Amino acid sequence: MQHPNSPYVSTNFAVEFTGSRAYLDRLNSAEGPRVSVNHLFAAAVGRAFVEFPGANARVLGKTIRREKHVGIAAPVSLLGTDTAAGRELSMMVLPKVDQLSLRDIAERSRRIVSSEREGRVQNPFTRIMMAAATYAPASALERSFDWTWSLISNPLMGPITARALPVTVAISNPGSAFADIEGLRFRGAAINLPGPGWCVGSLFGLTPVQDEVVVVNGAPAVRPVLPVMFVFDHRLFDGVMAGKVMARISGILQNPEPVFGADGRRSGP
Numbered sequence: 001m002q003h004p005n006s007p008y009v010s011t012n013f014a015v016e017f018t019g020s021r022a023y024l025d026r027l028n029s030a031e032g033p034r035v036s037v038n039h040l041f042a043a044a045v046g047r048a049f050v051e052f053p054g055a056n057a058r059v060l061g062k063t064i065r066r067e068k069h070v071g072i073a074a075p076v077s078l079l080g081t082d083t084a085a086g087r088e089l090s091m092m093v094l095p096k097v098d099q100l101s102l103r104d105i106a107e108r109s110r111r112i113v114s115s116e117r118e119g120r121v122q123n124p125f126t127r128i129m130m131a132a133a134t135y136a137p138a139s140a141l142e143r144s145f146d147w148t149w150s151l152i153s154n155p156l157m158g159p160i161t162a163r164a165l166p167v168t169v170a171i172s173n174p175g176s177a178f179a180d181i182e183g184l185r186f187r188g189a190a191i192n193l194p195g196p197g198w199c200v201g202s203l204f205g206l207t208p209v210q211d212e213v214v215v216v217n218g219a220p221a222v223r224p225v226l227p228v229m230f231v232f233d234h235r236l237f238d239g240v241m242a243g244k245v246m247a248r249i250s251g252i253l254q255n256p257e258p259v260f261g262a263d264g265r266r267s268g269p
Contacts, residue, residue: 007059007235011242012188015250017209017224023256027264033107035264037226038074038173040256041206041249043105045169046070046097047259047268048248049202055245056168057236058201060161064236070098071166073200074109075173076116090116095166102256102264161199170203185210186227193231201236202245205229226253 020040027035049056049070057066076090092112097105115121186207193203205228212225228249232242252259260266 006192007233008191008193008231009234009239009242010190010229010231011246012227012229013246013250014212015226015228015253016214017226017253019254020226020256021209021224026262027102030263032103032264033110035102035106037209038171038206039102039106039109040253041204041226041228042072042074042094042097042109042171043100043102043260044249044252044256045072045171045204046100046105047252048245049169050098050268051248052241052245055202055232055237055241058168058199059233059235060199065162067166067168069096069166071095071168072097073165073167073170076113078117081117081119090121092116093165093167098268101267102260104265104267106264165199167199168201170200171206172203173206185212188227189229191229191231201233203229203231205231 020037024035024037024040053066053068056070057064059065072094074092074094076092077088078090079088092109094100094105094109094112100108189205191203191205207227209224209226211222213220214223214225215221216223230242230246
């Protein structure tokens, strides 16, 4: 699995979203922080990955690091802000998502996004990398990535870096900028992740919920569907484990209330 070979496997699945849409509508009609599709998906990932600890891991240097808790990283758009300074993105880090309620995830992520868009980067590791991306010339920025990878690979510094960036899963939303377009349906993608400096074990890419024809009780019916891209590090787990993770996330999204509670305030184990 040395360069230039890639250890990552890309797959795609689609989740029938009727149950999730109804659940989100009920939650958002009540008092409390608004819960989005991304919040619900992050919460489902937290619950699913903690149930399959073999998947909740990452490769740091030459070491497979299994984590007790599920940490999630997600991009934050800086477009339209005064703090962008030529950058389009920052990053949100949510540690221990598996222990948070759905409402907690919505509240914390909105607070972090607001801070990031105001230029107050929350995570110390991200703060250093964003500063380098903003102010360093291209040649120095490339050397900083090499330096970062050296830290992650170092047996002594690797654990420190892991604590500074407690993330095993990344969630992106490459299609969120586009509204549902008549006659256009998303079908999937293959994502080529960055080189060895990529230090999460799994990546999910979400696009907007779209209406599709699905089979219901043996007959065609139009239902809302959430297309999902799933990329995982094959050094950590195989397709069988990936299938279990996909099935569990899909099951949670099709019927989220028993997992998160009628009010979205049920904490994780």
